[in-house]
Amino acid sequence: MTAMTKKNKSLDIWKVVSLVVLVSYLLFLIWPLLKLFIQAFFKQGQFTLEQFANFFNQRYYVKSITNSLKVSSLATLLTLVIGIPLAYFYQMYEIRGKGLLQVIIILCSMSAPFIGAYSWIMLLGRSGVITNFIKELTGFVIPDIYGFNGILLVLALQLFPLVFLYVSGALKNIDNSLLEASENMGCTGVKRFLTLIIPLIMPTIIAATLMVFMRAFADFGTPLLIGEGYQTFPVVIYNAYFSETGADRNFGAAVSIIAIVITAVIFLIQRYVNSKFTFTMNAMNSIERKPLTGIKALFINFYCWFVVGLAFLPQVYVIYTSFLKTSGKLFVPGYSLESYRLAFRNLRRAIPNTFSIGLTALIIVIILAIIIAYLVVRRSNFVNRIIDTLSMIPYIIPGSVVGIALVMAFSKKPIVLTGTVAIMVIALVIRRIPYTIRSSVATLQQIPLSIEEAALSLGASKMKAFFGITVPMMANGILSGAIMSWVTIITELSTAIILYNLKTVTLTLAVYTYVSRGNYGIAAAYATILTLTTIISLLLYMFIAKTDEVSF
Amino acid sequence: MSVNIRINHAVKRYGDNTIITDLSLNIREGEFFTLLGPSGCGKTTLLRMIAGFNSIEGGDFYFNDTRINDMDPAKRNIGMVFQNYAIFPNMTVEKNVAYGLKNRKLPKEEIRETTDHFLKLMKIEEYRARMPERLSGGQQQRVALARALAITPNVLLMDEPLSNLDAKLRVEMRTVIKEIQNRIGITTVYVTHDQEEAMAVSDRIAVMNLGDIQQIGTPKVLYQRPANLFVATFIGRTNIIDANLKVEAGKALLVLPSGYTVEMANILEEYRYSQKVKVSIRPEELVVDINYRDGIKAVIDDAVFLGLNTHYFVHTENGDKIEIIQESKIDSIIEKGTEIYLHIKEEKINIFDENGQYNLVEGVVNDLDLYTGD
Numbered sequence: 001m002t003a004m005t006k007k008n009k010s011l012d013i014w015k016v017v018s019l020v021v022l023v024s025y026l027l028f029l030i031w032p033l034l035k036l037f038i039q040a041f042f043k044q045g046q047f048t049l050e051q052f053a054n055f056f057n058q059r060y061y062v063k064s065i066t067n068s069l070k071v072s073s074l075a076t077l078l079t080l081v082i083g084i085p086l087a088y089f090y091q092m093y094e095i096r097g098k099g100l101l102q103v104i105i106i107l108c109s110m111s112a113p114f115i116g117a118y119s120w121i122m123l124l125g126r127s128g129v130i131t132n133f134i135k136e137l138t139g140f141v142i143p144d145i146y147g148f149n150g151i152l153l154v155l156a157l158q159l160f161p162l163v164f165l166y167v168s169g170a171l172k173n174i175d176n177s178l179l180e181a182s183e184n185m186g187c188t189g190v191k192r193f194l195t196l197i198i199p200l201i202m203p204t205i206i207a208a209t210l211m212v213f214m215r216a217f218a219d220f221g222t223p224l225l226i227g228e229g230y231q232t233f234p235v236v237i238y239n240a241y242f243s244e245t246g247a248d249r250n251f252g253a254a255v256s257i258i259a260i261v262i263t264a265v266i267f268l269i270q271r272y273v274n275s276k277f278t279f280t281m282n283a284m285n286s287i288e289r290k291p292l293t294g295i296k297a298l299f300i301n302f303y304c305w306f307v308v309g310l311a312f313l314p315q316v317y318v319i320y321t322s323f324l325k326t327s328g329k330l331f332v333p334g335y336s337l338e339s340y341r342l343a344f345r346n347l348r349r350a351i352p353n354t355f356s357i358g359l360t361a362l363i364i365v366i367i368l369a370i371i372i373a374y375l376v377v378r379r380s381n382f383v384n385r386i387i388d389t390l391s392m393i394p395y396i397i398p399g400s401v402v403g404i405a406l407v408m409a410f411s412k413k414p415i416v417l418t419g420t421v422a423i424m425v426i427a428l429v430i431r432r433i434p435y436t437i438r439s440s441v442a443t444l445q446q447i448p449l450s451i452e453e454a455a456l457s458l459g460a461s462k463m464k465a466f467f468g469i470t471v472p473m474m475a476n477g478i479l480s481g482a483i484m485s486w487v488t489i490i491t492e493l494s495t496a497i498i499l500y501n502l503k504t505v506t507l508t509l510a511v512y513t514y515v516s517r518g519n520y521g522i523a524a525a526y527a528t529i530l531t532l533t534t535i536i537s538l539l540l541y542m543f544i545a546k547t548d549e550v551s552f
Numbered sequence: 553m554s555v556n557i558r559i560n561h562a563v564k565r566y567g568d569n570t571i572i573t574d575l576s577l578n579i580r581e582g583e584f585f586t587l588l589g590p591s592g593c594g595k596t597t598l599l600r601m602i603a604g605f606n607s608i609e610g611g612d613f614y615f616n617d618t619r620i621n622d623m624d625p626a627k628r629n630i631g632m633v634f635q636n637y638a639i640f641p642n643m644t645v646e647k648n649v650a651y652g653l654k655n656r657k658l659p660k661e662e663i664r665e666t667t668d669h670f671l672k673l674m675k676i677e678e679y680r681a682r683m684p685e686r687l688s689g690g691q692q693q694r695v696a697l698a699r700a701l702a703i704t705p706n707v708l709l710m711d712e713p714l715s716n717l718d719a720k721l722r723v724e725m726r727t728v729i730k731e732i733q734n735r736i737g738i739t740t741v742y743v744t745h746d747q748e749e750a751m752a753v754s755d756r757i758a759v760m761n762l763g764d765i766q767q768i769g770t771p772k773v774l775y776q777r778p779a780n781l782f783v784a785t786f787i788g789r790t791n792i793i794d795a796n797l798k799v800e801a802g803k804a805l806l807v808l809p810s811g812y813t814v815e816m817a818n819i820l821e822e823y824r825y826s827q828k829v830k831v832s833i834r835p836e837e838l839v840v841d842i843n844y845r846d847g848i849k850a851v852i853d854d855a856v857f858l859g860l861n862t863h864y865f866v867h868t869e870n871g872d873k874i875e876i877i878q879e880s881k882i883d884s885i886i887e888k889g890t891e892i893y894l895h896i897k898e899e900k901i902n903i904f905d906e907n908g909q910y911n912l913v914e915g916v917v918n919d920l921d922l923y924t925g926d
Binding site: 461 | 634636638656699
C-alpha cells in the first residue's frame with residue numbers, strides 16, 4: 001500500500017509541473033498573440049481588414065517584402081558558395097592553424113550581425129578607412145556600401161560560418177571507405193566532390209540553406225544600420241510599430257501578423273524539405289585529412305584564411321577602434337581608454353543588466369527545456385503533447401513581433417510588465433526556448449530508457465532517477481546548447497529594442513544606441529566588451545566540455 | 553531470500569495489438585529459468601512485465617504470495633541486467649554498484665562492505681575508481697551484474713545480457729553468470745534468442761513463439777523430445793523430412809524417402825494410426841553407409857571437416873537437402889558426388905503430425921501442461 005501512495009504522489013507532482021508549464025505558455029505566449037490578432041483584425045470592436053488593405057495598397061510596404069526575399073536569397077546563395085568549399089577543404093586537408101581557424105569561425109557565427117554592419121560602415125562607408133585609403137591612393141571611389149550591397153556583404157560574411165559548421169559536421173559523418181570506394185572506381189577530386197560528396201551531404205545543405213535564409217530574412221539590425229533607402233521587412237515592422245505607437249497600434253499588429261505568416265510558410269517549407277531528404281550516416285572511419293603541397297597548398301590555405309579573415313575583420317576592427325582617441329564623435333590620432341571611461345559612465349547599467357537579465361533568462365530556459373523535454377519524451381499525454389506543439393510556435397515568430405505582442409499584452413492591467421526586467425527576461429526566454437527544447441529532446445531521446453529503469457529497479461524514485469541519472473547524462477548536450485543560447489541571448493536585438501528602457505538597457509542595446517547616434521568610439525567600447533564576453537564564454541565552454549562542437 | 557514467480561493468464565496489449573494473449577508460468581525458487589525465442593516472440597515483453605516496466609493488461613503476477621501487478625518497480629526488490637548494461641556513465645564503477653544500497657539509506661559502513669563484497673565477487677575490484685567509458689564490454693557486464701546483485705534482490709532478471717559481447721567473451725561470461733547464480737541461489741529469469749546460450753546456463757527453458765509458450769523443460773528434454781515442430785527446429789539443428797506412418801498388424805512403420813522403412817516402437821498409443829507425418833532427424837541421428845543398399849538414397853554435395861566431426865551436406869532422390877554429422881574417421885572423407893545410403897537411429901528421432909503441432913513419440917515432458925488447468 002505504501003508503494004501505491006508514493007506512486008500517486010510522484011504522478012501528481014509531474015501533473016502539477018505540466019499544468020504550470022501549460023499556464024505559463026498560455027499567459028506569456030498565447031495571450032500576447034491573441035492580443036496581436038485582436039488588434040490586427042478589430043478596430044473599436046469591429047472586424048476589419050482595413051490594416052491589411054493599407055499594407056498591400058502601398059508599394060513601399062510590399063516592396064519591403066520583395067526586397068527582403070531578394071537580399072536573403074542572394075545572401076544565402078553566397079553563404080553556400082563560400083561555406084561549402086571551406087568546410088570541404090577544412091575536413092579533407094591539413095590547413096595551417098586549423099584549430100585556431102575553427103575557433104574564429106565559431107566566434108564569427110556568434111557575433112551580433114549589426115556589429116558587423118557598423119564595423120563595415122567604418123571600413124567601407126562614405127568616410128570609411130578603406131574607402132579613404134583607396135581614394136587617396138588611386139583617386140578611385142569604390143562603390144557604395146549602403147543599401148542592397150552592404151546588407152548582402154554583411155549577411156553573407158555573417159552567415160557563411162553557419163554553413164561551414166553544418167556542412168563540416170556532415171562531412172565528419174561520411175565514412176572514409178565511401179571515398180576510397182569511389183577512388184577505386186576512378187572518381188576523384190572535383191568530380192568526386194560534385195557526384196558523391198555533395199549528394200551525400202544534401203540533407204545538411206538543405207537544412208543549412210533554410211536556416212541561413214530564415215536568419216537573413218529575420219535580421220533586423222543589419223538593414224537598419226546599413227540599409228539606408230533599401231527597406232527590408234523587419235525594419236518595416238519596427239517602424240510600423242514605433243510610428244504608430246500610442247495613437248494606433250492596429251497597423252503594427254497587422255504587419256506583425258503578415259510577418260508571422262511569411263515565416264510560418266518558410267518554416268513549413270523547411271520542415272517539408274527536411275522530411276523528404278533525410279537519411280542517416282554514421283562514419284566508422286572518419287575522413288582522414290591529407291597533407292597539402294605545392295600550389296594547391298598555397299591556394300587552399302589562402303582561400304580558407306582569406307574568407308575567415310574577412311568575416312573576422314569587423315570584430316577585430318571594432319576592438320581596435322575602441323582604443324582610439326576620440327574628440328566628440330570623431331576619431332583622432334593616438335590611443336586612449338576614453339571610450340571605455342565614457343561607456344562605463346554613460347550607461348553604467350548596461351553591463352550588469354546584460355549579465356543579470358541574460359543569466360536569469362538562460363537559467364530559466366535551461367530548466368524549462370529540461371522539464372519540457374522530459375514531459376514530451378518520457379511522459380507523453382494529451383497536455384504534454386499540447387505543450388510540445390506550443391513550444392514550437394516561437395520558431396515562426398520574428399523577434400520584433402514577440403516584442404510588439406508582449407507590449408500589447410502587458411502594458412495594461414491586470415498585468416503590467418512593460419519597462420521591467422521581467423518582460424525582458426520573458427521575451428528572451430520565449431525567443432530562445434524552442435531551440436533549447438529541440439536540442440534537449442534530441443539529447444534525451446538518445447539516452448536509453450533502460451538507464452532510468454536500472455535506477456528504478458535499484459530503488460530510486462522516478463524524480464531521483466531523472467534528476468540523478470538522466471539529467472547529468474544530458475549535461476553535455478545541455479551545455480553545448482546553453483553556450484549558443486547564452487550568446488544569442490546577450491546579442492539579441494530585435495525583441496529587446498522594442499521592450500527596453502534606460503533601466504533595462506543591455507550591452508547590445510547600448511552599442512545600437514551609440515551607433516545610431518553616430519558615436520562610434522563608445523559603441524566600439526561596448527561592442528568590445530560584448531565580443532570579449534562571447535569569446536570568454538566560448539573558451540570557457542570549450543574548456544569545461546572538452547570539445548569544439550557547438551550545437552544550434 | 554529467493555521467491556517463486558507465478559504468472560496466471562497474463563495478457564499484454566499495445567493499443568489494439570495483442571502481444572501476449574494468455575500466458576501462464578511457474579518459476580521455481582532458486583531456479584535459473586530462461587525465456588527463449590526468436591525476436592518479437594514476446595520474451596522481453598514478459599520480462600519487463602515481471603520487472604514492472606511494462607503495464608500488465610490482464611492476469612496475475614505473484615512473487616510467492618504477494619501480487620505484484622501494481623507494485624512500483626522500485627519496490628519489487630528486483631535486480632535487473634539490461635541488454636546495453638545501462639551502467640550509469642556519470643558514476644564510477646564503485647558508485648554504480650553502491651547506487652541501489654544508497655537508495656535504501658543503509659549505514660555507510662554496510663554500503664561499503666557490501667559493495668566491496670560484490671566488487672570482489674565479480675572480480676572488478678581493481679576498476680572500482682574507473683569511469684564506465686573506460687571499461688570493456690565484459691567488464692561493464694560484470695559491473696551490471698554486481699550492481700544488480702548488491703541489493704540482495706529476490707529475483708534476478710537478465711535481458712539478453714550477452715548479446716553485445718564477442719563470441720569468446722560470451723562463452724566466458726555465461727560461465728561466470730551460471731557460477732554466480734549457483735553460488736547465490738537466486739531465482740533468475742534470463743531472456744535470450746541464442747539457444748546454445750540458453751542450454752548452457754538454464755535449469756529450465758521456456759521456448760516462446762508469437763507470444764505463446766511452446767514448451768517448458770530442461771535443456772535435455774527440449775533437445776531430445778521437443779513438444780512440437782517449432783521447438784524441434786528452434787533448439788539445435790535438425791532435418792525435417794516428410795514421411796508416412798503406417799500401422800500394420802499393431803506395428804507402427806515409418807516410411808521414409810526411397811521407401812526406407814523402420815519400425816517405431818515408441819509411438820504413443822493415441823497416435824497409432826496411418827497418417828502423413830513430419831520427421832525431425834538431427835544431423836547426428838543419421839548414419840552414412842556406402843555399401844549397404846538399404847536406407848535413404850542420397851548424393852554428397854559437400855563435405856566439411858571440422859576436426860572432431862565431419863559435416864556432410866547431401867540431397868535425396870526427391871531433392872530434400874539433408875545435413876549429417878559424423879565423427880571424423882582416420883580414413884578419407886567421402887568424395888563429393890558419391891552415392892550413399894542413410895540410416896537413422898530410430899530411438900532418437902522425433903515424429904510430428906503433418907502440421908507439426910504435437911510429437912507422436914513417447915517421453916515428451918512439457919511443464920507447460922502443468923498450468924493450463926489453472
